[in-house]
Amino acid sequence: MIRPFGLSDILLIAEAIRWTLALSAIAFAGGAIGGLAIALARTADARWLRTLAMLFIRLFQGTPLLMQLFLAFFGMNILGLAINPWLAASLALTLHASAFLGEIWRGSIEAVPSGQREAATALGLRYYDRMTSVILPQAARISVAPTVGFLVQLIKGTSLASIIGFTELTRTGQIVNNATFAPFAVFGTVAAFYFLLCWPLSLMARRMETRFARATTR
Amino acid sequence: MYAFNFAPVFAAMDQLLVGAWMTVKLSAAAMAIGLVVSVVCALAKTSGPRPLRWLVDAYVEAIRNTPFLVQIFFLYFGLPTIGVRLDPNSAALLALVVNFGAYGTEIIRAGIESIHRGQIEAGTALGLSRLQVFRYVVMKPALRTVYPALTSQFIYLMLTSSVVSVISATDLAAAGNDLQSKTFASFEVYLVVTGIYLALAVGFSAIFAAIERAVFTYPLSR
Numbered sequence: 001m002i003r004p005f006g007l008s009d010i011l012l013i014a015e016a017i018r019w020t021l022a023l024s025a026i027a028f029a030g031g032a033i034g035g036l037a038i039a040l041a042r043t044a045d046a047r048w049l050r051t052l053a054m055l056f057i058r059l060f061q062g063t064p065l066l067m068q069l070f071l072a073f074f075g076m077n078i079l080g081l082a083i084n085p086w087l088a089a090s091l092a093l094t095l096h097a098s099a100f101l102g103e104i105w106r107g108s109i110e111a112v113p114s115g116q117r118e119a120a121t122a123l124g125l126r127y128y129d130r131m132t133s134v135i136l137p138q139a140a141r142i143s144v145a146p147t148v149g150f151l152v153q154l155i156k157g158t159s160l161a162s163i164i165g166f167t168e169l170t171r172t173g174q175i176v177n178n179a180t181f182a183p184f185a186v187f188g189t190v191a192a193f194y195f196l197l198c199w200p201l202s203l204m205a206r207r208m209e210t211r212f213a214r215a216t217t218r
Numbered sequence: 219m220y221a222f223n224f225a226p227v228f229a230a231m232d233q234l235l236v237g238a239w240m241t242v243k244l245s246a247a248a249m250a251i252g253l254v255v256s257v258v259c260a261l262a263k264t265s266g267p268r269p270l271r272w273l274v275d276a277y278v279e280a281i282r283n284t285p286f287l288v289q290i291f292f293l294y295f296g297l298p299t300i301g302v303r304l305d306p307n308s309a310a311l312l313a314l315v316v317n318f319g320a321y322g323t324e325i326i327r328a329g330i331e332s333i334h335r336g337q338i339e340a341g342t343a344l345g346l347s348r349l350q351v352f353r354y355v356v357m358k359p360a361l362r363t364v365y366p367a368l369t370s371q372f373i374y375l376m377l378t379s380s381v382v383s384v385i386s387a388t389d390l391a392a393a394g395n396d397l398q399s400k401t402f403a404s405f406e407v408y409l410v411v412t413g414i415y416l417a418l419a420v421g422f423s424a425i426f427a428a429i430e431r432a433v434f435t436y437p438l439s440r
Contacts, residue, residue: 062373062419064380066391067412074404078220152283159285163384170287183295191284191292198283 005182013189016172017197023158023168026090028151031097038102040131043109053102060099066160068092073164089161096157100150108143109135145208152198152205159194169193226401227410237393238414244307244389245376248314252375253368255315256322263323264330274323281320286378289313294385310382310389318375325371329364330356362434369426373419380415390414 041053060068072092077083112135120130162171173190177183227234263274281289290313297304304312333356341355383391394411398404 058420059416062377062416063412064377064391064415066380066383067408067415070408071405071412074408078405080220156283156285159287160381162287170285170291173288174291177291177295181299183292183299187288187292187296191280191288194284194288195280199279202279202283 002181003179005176005180005185009176009180009186010189013169013172013176013186013193016167016169017193019166019168020155020158020170020194020197023089023093023161023166024151024155027093027097027154027158030090030094031101031154034094034098035101035105038098039105039109042102042106053106057099057103060096061103065092065096065157066163068096069160069164085161085164085166088164089158089166093154093157093161097150097154100153101147104146104150105139105143108139108146111142112138142212145205145212148201148205148208152201155197155201156194222406223403224406224410226403227397227406230397230401233397234390234393234411234414237388237390238418240388240393241376241379241390241415242418244311244314244382244387245372245379248311248318248375248379249372251311251315252318252322253326255319256326259319259323260326260330263327278320278323281317282324286313286317287381287384289317290381290385306382306385306387309385310379310387313382314375314379317378318371321371322368325364325367326360328367329360332363333360365426365430365434369423369430372426373422376418376422377415 038053038056041049042057044050044053069089069092072095073083073085073088076088076091081087116134116138117130120134125134158168159170162168162174165171167175169190173186177186180186259274259277262270263278266274290310293313293316294304294306294309297309337355337359338351341351346354379389380391382389383395386392390411394407398407401407
């Protein structure tokens with residue numbers, strides 16, 4: 001039975017934003033931990049660590065997020081776990097975010113002038129102190145804009161979780177569309193909500209980028 | 219302990235390779251058409267009248283801040299309601315072109331803006347024709363500037379194109395879906411499919427790097 005697309009449908013779709021936000025938050029939190037580990041490994045002295053981190057990044061940047069989600073989804077079954085879209089989506093998006101954030105933060109760490117590292121070493125600081133009190137605070141400033149930019153990509157990426165049965169914004173849109181068959185209105189609404197989430201972040205990233213570029217030239 | 223079973227996957231390797239070829243064709247076509255869209259939009263954005271600039275801005279921002287999956291649903295399910303019927307492969311191509319066009323516009327615009335006015339004036343002063351100035355003074359250095367961004371955008375496009383399998387377009391991911399529904403060796407199928415995507419991404423990066431070395435190695439100023 002087809003019912004008209006109305007206010008209640010818009011509210012239903014709006015309510016699903018929280019699941020998109022929750023999944024994005026989990027992926028970003030997990031990805032921040034994983035990404036830091038990858039970035040540190042990528043800039044480590046030990047060659048095998050650098051190679052390992054590079055392979056991890058290549059693997060996740062060179063394959064579709066959709067396939068990563070499928071592998072997490074079906075891989076859990078192989079490990080004898082019950083199929084759970086929440087867990088599969090969180091795992092796949094966390095690993096995905098770890099690779100991308102790892103690469104972004106590697107760049108930020110390497111952008112800190114090498115004199116800083118040499119000076120810290122000359123002052124007798126060990127790796128931990130050198131990183132936490134000299135390198136990382138400076139790298140963090142450099143990394144803010146591209147990190148916010150990646151957040152946009154991650155929020156958009158969570159829409160693919162709908163394909164493995166995770167009910168978030170896009171999946172709710174599909175369900176509403178099946179009942180109302182008003183695809184332009186339904187997916188236009190869904191797109192508008194994504195836009196409201198992503199556009200402010202995009203603007204923020206761009207503004208920070210230009211401000212940072214202006215502050216660091218000359 | 220789970221027993222991996224790759225035999226049915228490798229037995230159907232030809233199906234997957236046909237899918238991979240479709241993915242390559244679809245991405246290449248989307249890139250080629252998308253580049254035309256990008257150049258036109260970038261020109262409109264850098265030197266068009268103001269309303270046109272706003273229109274291009276709205277297009278670029280709308281596409282870059284919404285997921286590709288929603289864009290393809292919007293087009294594939296929406297267009298038939300206004301009487302435009304597209305088969306899944308055409309809808310997939312259309313969605314990829316629209317998506318790539320937005321990212322490409324920004325890349326090409328950055329390239330055009332990287333050429334200083336003085337360069338063009340110098341070219342004209344040297345007695346080059348307008349076409350020569352456009353070809354050698356604007357296009358070649360602009361292309362060299364944006365080439366790395368364009369090629370990584372192509373690889374990103376190719377990976378994103380796996381999403382078109384959800385509207386039953388016949389690409390590599392769809393070939394994987396088809397095979398897993400027949401064999402039930404889901405993990406094995408997607409592992410091999412993921413491997414093929416990785417090989418495509420690595421292969422194309424290598425080809426693009428070789429082209430860059432062959433075409434764009436002329437001395438840089440400064």
